[in-house]
Amino acid sequence: MTIEVACPECDGQLQHEHDHWLCGACHHKFSQRVHCDKCDAELEKLKACGAVDYFCNSCNELKSKRAVIRRFERLDS
Numbered sequence: 521m522t523i524e525v526a527c528p529e530c531d532g533q534l535q536h537e538h539d540h541w542l543c544g545a546c547h548h549k550f551s552q553r554v555h556c557d558k559c560d561a562e563l564e565k566l567k568a569c570g571a572v573d574y575f576c577n578s579c580n581e582l583k584s585k586r587a588v589i590r591r592f593e594r595l596d597s
């Protein structure tokens with residue numbers, strides 16, 4: 521299964537490598553941050569029984585993977 525993720529800098533394709541994402545076109549590294557769809561706070565990642573869920577400490581709500589907002593933050597300069 522291939523997940524296609526567009527680079528926020530150049531629209532190239534990002535590839536998942538270990539704990540970060542690498543753009544094959546501009547070679548910048550990104551880390552993925554997951555935010556709440558309601559309050560925009562950064563979510564806490566919860567792993568249970570092989571499934572990943574997210575928890576918002578501001579809303580006090582469990583978030584499903586589909587409900588969250590994902591953003592990429594550049595790691596190098």
Ligand SMILES: [Zn+2]
Nearest residue numbers: 527530543546
């Ligand atoms: Zn790029």
Ligand SMILES: [Zn+2]
Nearest residue numbers: 556559576579
């Ligand atoms: Zn929230």
